[in-house]
Amino acid sequence: MxxxxxxxxxxxxxKETFQLLMDHLKQHPTHGSKYKAFFRGILPIYIGYKMKIVPEAKMRERSVQLYANALSTLSKMELEHYFAELKEIMRQxxxxxxxxxxxxxxxxxxxxxxxxxxxxxxxxxxxxxxxxxxxxxxxxxxxxxxxxxxxxxxxxxxxxxxxxxxxxxxxxxxxxxxxxxxxxxxxxxxxxxxxxxxxxxxxxxxxxxxxxxxxxxxxx
CATH class of the missing domain: 3.40.50.1000 (HAD superfamily/HAD-like)
Structure with a gap:
């Protein structure tokens, strides 16, 4: 095979998915209020990465975890709908x-x-x-x-x-x-x-x- x-x-x-996801959360009419807490969480590790204290792999993994945590109140079905909102934008x-x-x-x-x-x-x-x-x-x-x-x-x-x-x-x-x-x-x-x-x-x-x-x- x-x-x-x-x-x-x-x-x-x-393009890069994660920047688009950040913008989507920040501008979202329903879930936009979750962005500030997410950003406060991600900022220290991003600064650590830029200062070459935090390895890139660790920064990326932590970022993915923090983004999911920000949406933790959503059910599986609601999260599927949230991501589907990006479908047509990304397909372009x-x-x-x-x-x-x-x-x-x-x-x-x-x-x-x-x-x-x-x-x-x-x-x-x-x-x-x-x-x-x-x-x-x-x-x-x-x-x-x-x-x-x-x-x-x-x-x-x-x-x-x-x-x-x-x-x-x-x-x-x-x-x-x-x-x-x-x-x-x-x-x-x-x-x-x-x-x-x-x-x-x-x-x-x-x-x-x-x-x-x-x-x-x-x-x-």
């Missing part, structure tokens, strides 16, 4: 060339996967109508009755966790890695890109661009 692995932020989606910034690659790999019979640190619910909303065999994102924990589970920490899918989740998802399957594809825009996507014989750098940041040029990878 051949696979095609797609990153979301900066790859399938041309999908990278059409990458979307076509998704469809082409499907036509070629590959197992197509979306792997991202973005919230899984948001990924499903934005990619509605774009078929992925597997979607791996950051899950927000809920109890059986659909309430936010404050006792369970969010497991943010980033860095080596992406590779771990890919391998866990494909466990027991015989993968033709040499003829598989992977798409990413960031240097942190390197472990995933190195899994396959056909890595593709999409609008890559400078560090990834240098690697892609040296190794003669495809660059979109």
């Amino acid at each position: 051949k696979v095609a692995l797609f990153d979301f932020d900066g790859t399938l989606y041309a 910034d999908l990278n059409e060339e990458v979307v076509e690659r998704v469809r082409q790999h499907h036509r070629d019979g590959m197992h197509v996967m979306l792997v991202s640190g973005a919230y899984t619910t948001l990924l499903h909303a934005v990619t509605d109508g774009i078929v992925f065999d597997t979607v791996i994102g950051t899950d927000i924990p809920f109890t059986e009755d659909g309430a936010f589970d404050s006792k369970t920490s969010i497991y943010h899918i980033q860095g080596k966790r992406k590779t771990e989740m890919i391998m866990e998802s494909l466990q027991g399957k015989q993968i033709d890695w040499k003829h598989s594809f992977a798409y990413g825009d960031s240097y942190s996507d390197l472990p995933v890109l190195e899994l396959v014989g056909n890595p593709v750098a999409v609008r890559p940041e400078e560090r990834l661009r240098r690697v892609a040029e040296v190794r003669k990878w495809t660059i979109i």
Whole structure:
């Protein structure tokens, strides 16, 4: 089986999800009042990151947790509606060339996967109508009755966790890695890109661009 692995932020989606989420909360007619508490929580760790005291991975994971905490009064169904409000806005910034690659790999019979640190619910909303065999994102924990589970920490899918989740998802399957594809825009996507014989750098940041040029990878 051949696979095609797609990153979301900066790859399938041309922008960065988290800034849009912050703006959405700040300007929301119903939930905007939650923004101040969220911002007060995120500011110290962001300053620590800028001062190079807090590692980027920790800053990102904590930010994702604090954002979910700000919406902890919402039920699972209400949260799905909240993220769905962003669907049409975000779809305007999908990278059409990458979307076509998704469809082409499907036509070629590959197992197509979306792997991202973005919230899984948001990924499903934005990619509605774009078929992925597997979607791996950051899950927000809920109890059986659909309430936010404050006792369970969010497991943010980033860095080596992406590779771990890919391998866990494909466990027991015989993968033709040499003829598989992977798409990413960031240097942190390197472990995933190195899994396959056909890595593709999409609008890559400078560090990834240098690697892609040296190794003669495809660059979109």
